Amino acid sequence: PNTASSRARPRFPRAMVASNPSIWSTTLPLVALLGWNTVHVIGAACPTTHQTACGTCPSIISDKFSVDAKMQVVGHRSMKCAEQGLASLMSAGCPEGSCYTMVELDIPFSFSSCASNQSEACTAWKWLHCAFPDDSSSGAVMHSYFFVGGSFEGNGFAFAEKDVAGLLKSAGADVVAGDLCAKKFPQAASVATGLWQKGASKGIVLFGWDGCPCTAIAKSRFAAASLCFEQLTWQNPSSELMDYLQCREGDPTHHSFVYIRDAAGFWKFRGSGFAFDAGAMSDKALEALAQEGSVARSCQSEFSMNIYGETLSECRAASADSNGSWMWDGKCTESGGGVHQICMSQLPADFSVTTGQGPWSKDRANQRHCVCIGAWSLYMTREADPAWTTSSAWPFCDAVPMSALTAQYIANWKEWNGIPARIAVGATKILEKCLMHRNGPGSPVPSEAGACRLLKAFQVLQQAEGAALSTVNTSKLESDHSLNCKDVASAVPESTAPMAAGSTGGSGGGSMESMVKPQTAMVGGSGASDPSMRSTTASKSAPMSAWFVSPIMVNFVLAAWLIMLCTLFEDSNCAAHTPA
Numbered sequence: 329p330n331t332a333s334s335r336a337r338p339r340f341p342r343a344m345v346a347s348n349p350s351i352w353s354t355t356l357p358l359v360a361l362l363g364w365n366t367v368h369v370i371g372a373a374c375p376t377t378h379q380t381a382c383g384t385c386p387s388i389i390s391d392k393f394s395v396d397a398k399m400q401v402v403g404h405r406s407m408k409c410a411e412q413g414l415a416s417l418m419s420a421g422c423p424e425g426s427c428y429t430m431v432e433l434d435i436p437f438s439f440s441s442c443a444s445n446q447s448e449a450c451t452a453w454k455w456l457h458c459a460f461p462d463d464s465s466s467g468a469v470m471h472s473y474f475f476v477g478g479s480f481e482g483n484g485f486a487f488a489e490k491d492v493a494g495l496l497k498s499a500g501a502d503v504v505a506g507d508l509c510a511k512k513f514p515q516a517a518s519v520a521t522g523l524w525q526k527g528a529s530k531g532i533v534l535f536g537w538d539g540c541p542c543t544a545i546a547k548s549r550f551a552a553a554s555l556c557f558e559q560l561t562w563q564n565p566s567s568e569l570m571d572y573l574q575c576r577e578g579d580p581t582h583h584s585f586v587y588i589r590d591a592a593g594f595w596k597f598r599g600s601g602f603a604f605d606a607g608a609m610s611d612k613a614l615e616a617l618a619q620e621g622s623v624a625r626s627c628q629s630e631f632s633m634n635i636y637g638e639t640l641s642e643c644r645a646a647s648a649d650s651n652g653s654w655m656w657d658g659k660c661t662e663s664g665g666g667v668h669q670i671c672m673s674q675l676p677a678d679f680s681v682t683t684g685q686g687p688w689s690k691d692r693a694n695q696r697h698c699v700c701i702g703a704w705s706l707y708m709t710r711e712a713d714p715a716w717t718t719s720s721a722w723p724f725c726d727a728v729p730m731s732a733l734t735a736q737y738i739a740n741w742k743e744w745n746g747i748p749a750r751i752a753v754g755a756t757k758i759l760e761k762c763l764m765h766r767n768g769p770g771s772p773v774p775s776e777a778g779a780c781r782l783l784k785a786f787q788v789l790q791q792a793e794g795a796a797l798s799t800v801n802t803s804k805l806e807s808d809h810s811l812n813c814k815d816v817a818s819a820v821p822e823s824t825a826p827m828a829a830g831s832t833g834g835s836g837g838g839s840m841e842s843m844v845k846p847q848t849a850m851v852g853g854s855g856a857s858d859p860s861m862r863s864t865t866a867s868k869s870a871p872m873s874a875w876f877v878s879p880i881m882v883n884f885v886l887a888a889w890l891i892m893l894c895t896l897f898e899d900s901n902c903a904a905h906t907p908a
Contacts, residue, residue: 375402376478377459385455388448392431395478398501399428402456403472403484404435409465410472411580413484418512419578420493421503428501439469476501488578509575516572519560524587524595527558531623533595534559535573536584538664542601543584547631547663548655549604553611555618556627561663563739589621606656630731630820631661635762635785636778637819641726643671645696653698660698661729667740668698670758671727673768675699676707676719683707684747696724701737702744705754712753722761722768730819732758733785735792752796759786759800763809780806780813788820 373395374385384390389402399422403410414424422428433449436442439457442450456473457463460480463470470483477499481487496503510517520535527533532550536543538561550557562569574580577597584601598617603609617623634640644658653668655661662668672679675697680689683703704723710716731737733755741751763779765771774782783802790797806813 375456375459375473375475375480377480379459379461382455382458385459386448386452388433388452389431389455392429394429397429397475398477398499399496400431400475400478401428401472402431402452402475403433403470405430405432407437407471407484408581409470409484411484412578413472413474413487415575415580416484416488416492416578417496418508418575420496421505421508422492422496422501423504423508426502427496427504433471435471437471492578507576509572512575513568513572516569519569520572520576523558523560527587529624530556530558530627531589531618531621532557533587534561534584534601535569535587536561536601536664537565537567537570538563538667539565540583540601540664544601544655544661544663544665546584546586546601546604548657548661549606549609549614551629551632551661552657553614553618554626555614556624561736588617588623591620628819630734631663631729633730633819634726635728635730635733635758635782636725636774637730637781637785638726638778640729641724643696643698643724643727649695651692652696659729660727661731662698663731666700667702667737668700669729669732669737670699670701670704671724672697672699672704673722673724676721678719679703679707679721682710682716682718684745696727700744701732701740701754702742702749704758705741705749705751706744706747708754708757709750711757712750722765723758724767725758725762725774726766728758728762730785733789734820735789738789738793750796751793752799755786755789755797756800759783759805763805776811777816779809779811780816781819783811783813784816784818785820788818 373393374390375393376395385393393400393402399417401410401413405411405414417423417428424430433452435449435453436445439453442453453469453471457469460473463473463483465483465485470485472484474481474484474487476495481490481495493503504511507517523533523535532555534543534546534550534557536546536559543561547557547559560569570583573585574582577585582600586598586601586604587595588598590596598604604614632640640659640661642658643654643660644652647658652658653660653662653666660669660671673696674694675689675692676682677690677693679699681687683706685703689697707718707721711718711721738751741749741754743749759782762774762782764773766774773779783806786797786800787802790800790802
């Protein structure tokens with residue numbers, strides 16, 4: 329069972345040849361075209377192990393495993409360890425089929441579940457664990473086994489930590505040149521390339537899923553250090569852009585991706601947002617990365633300014649208060665999750681119940697609190713509805729970040745936990761209330777410049793949203809508040825402005841096709857060239873000249889012919905005649 333597969337010339341039953349003497353005149357030219365050595369007899373093979381007490385491996389493994397294979401994987405494809413190992417293969421240019429094969433086992437999540445289970449999959453897993461006991465991670469037996477040239481190289485997690493490209497090269501595996509992930513996700517690759525180009529003047533590029541705290545951690549850390557960065561985030565947890573970046577970096581567990589240029593000017597992946605948490609990376613280490621990449625400083629950020637275009641204030645009124653849903657610095661700058669970006673001056677006691685939550689706001693009544701954009705919008709919607717009774721509610725406008733009025737969060741204004749809200753009410757109330765007072769009745773009015781920047785930010789939001797906000801007359805509001813905004817510039821950062829007509833994307837999870845034009849860029853030390861970044865639309869059809877008869881096609885057809893021939897004559901040894 330531990331020997332390599334044997335090879336044999338094809339045989340036909342004697343009776344078949346005797347009764348059909350013309351068979352060779354038909355078959356020999358085809359066999360000659362196929363080549364004798366392409367027809368194999370598949371012998372049982374078990375992975376080589378130094379453990380002597382495990383016995384022979386189950387047939388579910390030996391029937392498919394080959395000690396001659398350059399790269400093989402055994403295990404459950406959908407488990408995290410397997411996903412990470414397979415992603416590292418893809419990143420190294422090793423696609424399934426031509427470079428590696430997989431023996432799939434439908435094994436349970438916990439190894440202990442197989443203790444008394446005698447199913448084929450459990451029996452195979454128990455044999456694998458016996459033969460390769462170094463298969464655990466954090467004390468748990470993993471679900472994948474990676475073999476290079478027949479030698480065990482670890483579970484998926486351990487394998488991904490190795491020099492995968494080097495292992496494949498030493499084994500002579502059939503790797504594919506170029507960015508295999510870009511070929512698999514051409515549209516997403518072009519979007520990423522465009523953002524790397526756009527972020528060249530800043531030095532940091534951040535991609536991230538809004539639902540992961542890692543994205544907010546990176547944003548907050550860069551803003552606190554006054555580091556400029558280009559960003560693209562999304563709300564869709566199944567984003568193709570995230571799939572591409574996970575493939576590219578060989579780790580399907582990442583949901584955010586930070587790139588900082590190295591000293592030579594090449595973009596280099598520096599980890600997910602979690603790697604930039606203050607507890608994981610010191611200020612000194614972050615500063616070293618910033619200096620190496622010549623990162624620009626003091627860029628305008630929609631999270632560092634309030635809706636007046638001034639420095640954002642803390643929502644937290646007392647340093648000892650840790651229950652206001654603010655970020656570590658006391659500010660309402662949560663970019664993902666619930667998006668707590670509206671600072672309430674005095675939280676109404678009925679706020680949580682009115683917005684479909686539990687009665688938690690009773691314990692926070694009349695205190696500062698960061699509430700979700702959607703919850704504020706719903707409360708304002710019900711404030712305007714005669715069927716509802718609400719309390720007086722005012723925002724602390726100095727502590728509401730400009731990000732709340734950017735196109736990125738349009739969807740958040742329209743619903744809260746599945747309950748519809750009206751952006752025309754929620755966003756307009758922020759505008760009207762913050763034009764009147766900075767912090768509710770009795771507080772100062774904003775400066776003329778601040779009020780004008782608020783109006784201009786709302787106009788940008790109107791442009792992005794369209795019909796729902798079209799009835800708000802900002803010119804009349806300017807006149808009613810005796811403002812002259814003609815010479816006041818908008819404070820909305822360029823990166824948060826709406827995209828041109830016909831373009832979609834950003835955090836809305838829509839199409840990314842027209843966001844950028846694919847060009848060449850240096851990423852991770854290698855150029856991502858135009859040919860590998862064609863749009864999926866352009867690649868749907870191929871010219872007729874592409875349909876030619878290749879040797880591979882001929883071999884495939886002839887192999888199928890042999891199988892059919894054997895079957896017709898009821899040859900009991902057919903399995904031994906077919907190509908392996």
